[in-house]
Amino acid sequence: MITFFKSLSKNMKITLSILGILTVLFVIFALQILLMGLGYTDMDNNFAFGAWIIGDLVLVALGGGAFSTGFVLYIFRVEKLRPLINSTVLIGFMCYLFTFVFLLFDLGQPLRAWFGFAYPNWGKGVYPVSMLTEVFFCLSIYFIILLVELIPTVLEHKVLIQNRYIKTTAHIMHDFMWIMAAAGTFLSFFHQGSLGGGMWGVLFGKAVWYRPHFFFLAVVAAIAGGMSFMTMVPYVAGKILKKELVPMESFRTLTRMSGFMFIAYAVFRGYDLYSMAAYYVPMSGRSFLDLYGGYYGIWMVVVEIILLTGPLVLLNMGRFRNQEKLMITGASMGIGAIIMSKFSVLLHGFSAPNFPWKGFTSYFPTYQEWFITFGVLALMILIYMTFIKWFPLFPHTEEGGGHH
Amino acid sequence: MTVKDVKMNRRWGMAIDLDKCTGCGQCSLACNQENNMPIFEDDSDIPKRVSFMELMKVTNDRDAKFPDVKTAFIPKMCQMCEGNDPKNPNPPCVSVCPVVATDVGDDGVVSQIWSRCIGCRYCQTACPYEARVFNWWKPVYEGTFKKSLNPEVSVASRGTIVKCTFCSHIWKRERDRAVAEGKLNINDVTYKTACQSACPNNAIIFGDLNDPESEVAKLSKSKRALRLANAIDLESPEKQKEMRKVKHFSNPKVYYLTSQKWLKDMLNFRKN
Numbered sequence: 001m002i003t004f005f006k007s008l009s010k011n012m013k014i015t016l017s018i019l020g021i022l023t024v025l026f027v028i029f030a031l032q033i034l035l036m037g038l039g040y041t042d043m044d045n046n047f048a049f050g051a052w053i054i055g056d057l058v059l060v061a062l063g064g065g066a067f068s069t070g071f072v073l074y075i076f077r078v079e080k081l082r083p084l085i086n087s088t089v090l091i092g093f094m095c096y097l098f099t100f101v102f103l104l105f106d107l108g109q110p111l112r113a114w115f116g117f118a119y120p121n122w123g124k125g126v127y128p129v130s131m132l133t134e135v136f137f138c139l140s141i142y143f144i145i146l147l148v149e150l151i152p153t154v155l156e157h158k159v160l161i162q163n164r165y166i167k168t169t170a171h172i173m174h175d176f177m178w179i180m181a182a183a184g185t186f187l188s189f190f191h192q193g194s195l196g197g198g199m200w201g202v203l204f205g206k207a208v209w210y211r212p213h214f215f216f217l218a219v220v221a222a223i224a225g226g227m228s229f230m231t232m233v234p235y236v237a238g239k240i241l242k243k244e245l246v247p248m249e250s251f252r253t254l255t256r257m258s259g260f261m262f263i264a265y266a267v268f269r270g271y272d273l274y275s276m277a278a279y280y281v282p283m284s285g286r287s288f289l290d291l292y293g294g295y296y297g298i299w300m301v302v303v304e305i306i307l308l309t310g311p312l313v314l315l316n317m318g319r320f321r322n323q324e325k326l327m328i329t330g331a332s333m334g335i336g337a338i339i340m341s342k343f344s345v346l347l348h349g350f351s352a353p354n355f356p357w358k359g360f361t362s363y364f365p366t367y368q369e370w371f372i373t374f375g376v377l378a379l380m381i382l383i384y385m386t387f388i389k390w391f392p393l394f395p396h397t398e399e400g401g402g403h404h
Numbered sequence: 405m406t407v408k409d410v411k412m413n414r415r416w417g418m419a420i421d422l423d424k425c426t427g428c429g430q431c432s433l434a435c436n437q438e439n440n441m442p443i444f445e446d447d448s449d450i451p452k453r454v455s456f457m458e459l460m461k462v463t464n465d466r467d468a469k470f471p472d473v474k475t476a477f478i479p480k481m482c483q484m485c486e487g488n489d490p491k492n493p494n495p496p497c498v499s500v501c502p503v504v505a506t507d508v509g510d511d512g513v514v515s516q517i518w519s520r521c522i523g524c525r526y527c528q529t530a531c532p533y534e535a536r537v538f539n540w541w542k543p544v545y546e547g548t549f550k551k552s553l554n555p556e557v558s559v560a561s562r563g564t565i566v567k568c569t570f571c572s573h574i575w576k577r578e579r580d581r582a583v584a585e586g587k588l589n590i591n592d593v594t595y596k597t598a599c600q601s602a603c604p605n606n607a608i609i610f611g612d613l614n615d616p617e618s619e620v621a622k623l624s625k626s627k628r629a630l631r632l633a634n635a636i637d638l639e640s641p642e643k644q645k646e647m648r649k650v651k652h653f654s655n656p657k658v659y660y661l662t663s664q665k666w667l668k669d670m671l672n673f674r675k676n
Contacts, residue, residue: 045452049529115522119520121504132524205496283635357462
């Protein structure tokens with residue numbers, strides 16, 4: 001281990017040290033929160049959810065790129081996306097894994113987490129009553145699907161693949177992956193909608209959240225933002241490793257689809273804001289502008305709209321998309337817009353007062369919350385780096401023994 | 405006849421006269437004592453404190469000077485919402501619970517089982533009245549306080565949601581007593597909540613909304629009555645019908661009585 005560390009370049013040593021320290025801090029503060037309670041967070045009876053639920057929503061929405069990319073590749077047979085798929089599945093897998101981790105931290109009684117499966121709030125037939133029950137089941141099943149999709153990548157490790165049986169297994173799994181992709185897409189539609197939108201959209205007591213179509217808006221947001229995210233991660237990894245991990249043509253195909261979905265998102269979001277202002281908020285006896293004041297109010301919506309112009313223009317017009325820098329700018333702005341919308345939903349949703357004599361409240365995570373959030377990001381980067389180093393994440397770059 | 409043969413007719417509700425309330429805080433104190441409210445190391449941290457009943461001070465204008473300044477106190481507990489249809493109650497908080505830790509009883513009381521709760525706080529998020537509170541810390545009962553705990557209310561552990569249950573344990577006690585005396589009709593039994601018993605001005609009236617002769621039912625129909633932040637009440641009956649088709653409204657069973665216009669406006673987000 002030590003000799004391996006010594007063999008690395010200087011930059012790599014610094015990066016690994018920072019990530020390692022963050023991981024250690026994550027473990028320390030995770031123990032504190034799990035053993036001594038949620039009192040150490042800045043959440044309170046007013047601001048019932050905080051940094052981790054925002055992390056959940058962002059991870060799930062961006063990890064949603066895994067199902068849409070998989071669907072387009074395996075069902076529509078867009079072979080240009082093939083070089084991206086292993087990386088995409090891995091990112092999706094990590095996003096969901098750490099969504100579970102965040103959700104577990106958010107529970108006051110983590111040891112009772114299994115109650116969600118043992119005593120689910122089901123209605124008649126297959127309809128869950130609680131959106132969170134839907135999240136419990138759907139997220140778990142989809143996580144297992146991503147795990148199955150990831151197995152061939154692990155099996156194709158250069159040592160393992162020497163074994164005849166493992167090679168056959170990996171090959172067969174590849175052939176049948178379209179079933180997983182189709183099932184994954186089916187499931188993803190539900191939990192993308194429920195955790196990202198439906199969970200908040202059904203709260204009819206809260207004027208700031210209630211709108212019946214929020215479930216569907218979140219699905220569109222996840223497809224649009226997710227595809228851009230699945231472009232950005234391998235692109236950034238390629239820049240850092242200074243080699244072409246994925247051909248530019250694959251990126252262009254994916255961002256083009258992402259750009260198209262962003263048009264759908266922009267139209268839907270426009271209708272969403274209009275229906276809130278004109279219909280749903282006044283129905284609860286509140287005025288839209290009053291309700292959208294405060295620390296996290298209308299300015300967040302404005303920033304989201306400004307960021308949205310990026311993907312709308314840069315990803316949809318061929319002459320911009322063909323320029324690498326503009327394409328990446330467009331994708332990043334798109335990701336930014338989706339992240340901003342999640343921030344707006346949660347921060348503003350909890351900040352808005354429930355009584356006329358109360359003001360807007362603010363929230364600033366404690367260092368425990370910061371370190372757990374950053375620790376999770378550090379772990380994700382570490383896992384991704386491990387896969388780049390030892391597993392065939394970008395198999396086409398390895399032909400001719402190009403293992404770095 | 406056995407106890408099981410009797411159908412429940414009760415629909416518990418409350419009427420609170422804000423013009424009578426002086427904000428003495430006896431109700432809140434009695435509630436804390438009755439329901440084994442936990443004490444945390446730092447209870448001055450109000451947003452994290454656990455209390456079923458919050459006594460909110462409201463003023464018409466913070467900068468107003470005497471005699472224009474007006475103040476009122478609003479005791480707020482769980483409003484026992486019932487959604488659009490009282491026969492098939494749907495409070496905002498019940499349908500969201502992933503583990504069925506909360507439910508509406510046939511008497512209309514929204515219950516909560518501390519030991520089933522996983523502490524996800526989704527119900528707290530859904531509640532428009534901030535009536536649900538979370539045990540952020542481990543409850544501490546120091547010294548003789550432990551001996552004064554109420555054995556009829558279970559002590560909640562850290563990391564669970566707790567809420568007002570209209571002191572339904574008192575009702576159970578009264579029912580047991582009635583059965584012991586040979587009275588098997590559950591509907592013969594009434595009771596008083598801790599906050600009602602403690603109020604020196606008789607501002608809190610608790611009772612059965614289904615019984616037209618009860619005081620609370622009469623008060624709920626009074627012109628002075630209105631419900632907290634339930635804007636649909638201000639609309640015409642036709643409009644209400646239309647609005648109920650679009651979405652559920654909380655429709656609480658707690659009524660607030662006041663003849664002061666500024667307070668009436670304020671309770672429903674209307675500017676005065």
